[in-house]
Amino acid sequence: MHRINLVKILTLLLLTVTISVNAQHNSQNEKKAENSHSKKDLKSEIKEYINHHLLDSHDFNLFSWTTDEGEHKYFGAPLPVILWDGGLKVFLSSKFHHGEAVAEVNGNYYKLYHNKIYKTDAKGTISLDEHQHPLNEKPLDFSITKNITFIFLVGLLMFLMFSRMAKSYKKNNLIPKGIGRLLEPIVLYIRDDIAIPNIGEKKYKKYMSYLLTVFFFVWIINLLGLTPLGVNVTNNIAVTLSLALVTYFLTTFTANKNYWKHVFWMPGVPWPMKIILAPIELLGTFIKPFSLMIRLYANITAGHIVLMSIIGLMFIFKNWIGSPLSFGLAFALSLLELLVAALQAYIFTMLSALYFGMAVEEHHDDH
Amino acid sequence: MDKLIEQFSLGLFFWQTVLFVGLVILLKKFAWKPILDAVNEREEGIKNALDEAENARKEMQNLTADNERILKEARAERDTLLKEAREMKESIISEAKGEAQLQANKVIEQAKATIEAEKQAAITDLKNQVAELSIEIAEKVVKRELSDKDKQEKLVEEMLKEVTIS
Numbered sequence: 001m002h003r004i005n006l007v008k009i010l011t012l013l014l015l016t017v018t019i020s021v022n023a024q025h026n027s028q029n030e031k032k033a034e035n036s037h038s039k040k041d042l043k044s045e046i047k048e049y050i051n052h053h054l055l056d057s058h059d060f061n062l063f064s065w066t067t068d069e070g071e072h073k074y075f076g077a078p079l080p081v082i083l084w085d086g087g088l089k090v091f092l093s094s095k096f097h098h099g100e101a102v103a104e105v106n107g108n109y110y111k112l113y114h115n116k117i118y119k120t121d122a123k124g125t126i127s128l129d130e131h132q133h134p135l136n137e138k139p140l141d142f143s144i145t146k147n148i149t150f151i152f153l154v155g156l157l158m159f160l161m162f163s164r165m166a167k168s169y170k171k172n173n174l175i176p177k178g179i180g181r182l183l184e185p186i187v188l189y190i191r192d193d194i195a196i197p198n199i200g201e202k203k204y205k206k207y208m209s210y211l212l213t214v215f216f217f218v219w220i221i222n223l224l225g226l227t228p229l230g231v232n233v234t235n236n237i238a239v240t241l242s243l244a245l246v247t248y249f250l251t252t253f254t255a256n257k258n259y260w261k262h263v264f265w266m267p268g269v270p271w272p273m274k275i276i277l278a279p280i281e282l283l284g285t286f287i288k289p290f291s292l293m294i295r296l297y298a299n300i301t302a303g304h305i306v307l308m309s310i311i312g313l314m315f316i317f318k319n320w321i322g323s324p325l326s327f328g329l330a331f332a333l334s335l336l337e338l339l340v341a342a343l344q345a346y347i348f349t350m351l352s353a354l355y356f357g358m359a360v361e362e363h364h365d366d367h
Numbered sequence: 368m369d370k371l372i373e374q375f376s377l378g379l380f381f382w383q384t385v386l387f388v389g390l391v392i393l394l395k396k397f398a399w400k401p402i403l404d405a406v407n408e409r410e411e412g413i414k415n416a417l418d419e420a421e422n423a424r425k426e427m428q429n430l431t432a433d434n435e436r437i438l439k440e441a442r443a444e445r446d447t448l449l450k451e452a453r454e455m456k457e458s459i460i461s462e463a464k465g466e467a468q469l470q471a472n473k474v475i476e477q478a479k480a481t482i483e484a485e486k487q488a489a490i491t492d493l494k495n496q497v498a499e500l501s502i503e504i505a506e507k508v509v510k511r512e513l514s515d516k517d518k519q520e521k522l523v524e525e526m527l528k529e530v531t532i533s
Binding site for chain 2: 054056073082133140141142143144145147148152155158159162163165166167169174175180184188191197205208209210212213217236237238239240242243245246364
């Protein structure tokens with residue numbers, strides 16, 4: 001019952017997010033058309049800032065400002081750019097000067113346009129089609145971007161935390177000390193309330209490493225995304241796709257005969273139904289991880305858009321009632337986002353465990 | 368959807384996959400396995416300790432039951448012993464009583480016999496003594512009577528008279 005409610009709420013959330021993203025997308029295009037040559041007003045500036053925030057970046061910028069002379073100043077560090085364009089090309093992102101300059105490497109010219117790297121001529125011309133999409137060639141981009149730096153940092157943090165916790169067991173005669181005290185209940189919760197009930201006492205062990213890692217990874221990275229550093233990694237579809245694919249491959253490659261039998265030749269139904277069900281079930285195996293990917297992506301993106309929009313409202317109202325109001329709203333929403341951060345990690349782990357459980361379920365005669 | 372596909376970054380996908388899979392493998396080796404093993408070991412230890420406590424409790428219960436049984440048996444034995452002793456006492460008393468009665472009867476019988484014999488003896492003795500006394504008295508009387516001639520004659524007469532009568 002509880003889970004059904006949860007699913008309902010999530011579906012609602014998902015729908016709202018899709019609508020709002022679409023709406024934003026459309027209005028953004030209109031705005032762009034309107035303001036293409038005129039001076040940007042505050043609203044579109046905020047909107048652009050939010051969109052920029054949601055995107056990945058080739059620099060690790062903490063903040064930026066505009067000087068009186070109209071020059072953009074940035075505070076942060078450049079990150080390495082790694083391109084595969086008829087050969088490996090590695091250089092620092094400072095060469096782009098935040099998209100203002102053309103980077104030249106071994107006679108090839110590259111330019112940043114909306115945070116994507118395009119191959120250009122020496123002047124850096126970007127030709128656009130009628131949908132405002134650049135026509136220039138895109139080199140294969142394996143750059144260490146802001147998000148990747150953050151993923152790496154979170155991985156490092158997790159490794160330090162949990163290897164320390166593991167050591168404390170050895171030192172203190174099986175009793176956790178320090179950070180282990182905080183983390184052990186969560187680890188046990190994942191084992192006792194997520195893995196064992198969904199996968200089963202006998203087979204949960206081989207999935208524990210993944211479930212624990214994905215839970216803490218998503219949770220920590222979501223939490224850090226709420227800090228003023230504001231690097232929200234899980235609002236990239238590439239990240240959630242990668243996570244969902246791991247779940248998909250683990251499900252597929254560890255599945256037993258019983259699982260495939262249920263997919264391709266559902267027992268206990270007449271044979272014409274079996275033929276109809278097979279493609280549906282097969283599609284279902286893809287839809288499950290797909291829903292994982294979209295759910296995580298959409299929830300975190302929605303949270304960030306709403307949060308930043310409310311913060312942006314402060315600059316639009318600019319009066320004594322609007323600013324405190326939007327501050328209060330943003331504060332309340334931040335608390336909600338803290339919950340969402342943990343909830344999404346929980347749901348991702350829970351559903352992954354559920355799919356693994358389906359894959360390794362033993363044959364029962366009572367269908 | 369269009370925007371999503373446009374936003375999709377192959378590099379990010381590649382690095383995320385590599386880093387994440389690496390993280391899973393590293394954590395499995397250095398964290399999850401030791402942590403879960405330690406937790407399992409600890410839980411096993413707790414379970415064993417609980418089992419042992421339960422066993423000890425059961426043993427204690429058995430011991431208490433044993434003790435009670437032994438106590439009960441001892442009590443029963445004591446009761447039978449007491450009962451036997453009482454019975455023995457009673458039988459001894461009754462036996463003694465019978466014996467005493469018998470003995471008393473015998474004594475009484477003997478006493479009676481003795482008394483009878485004594486009585487007879489006394490009677491005989493008395494008779495003898497009376498006879499002697501009578502003879503003495505008779506002698507004395509006779510002596511005194513016969514000292515006077517008249518009187519002797521008179522007596523003989525009297526006696527003769529008597530004899531004729533009888």
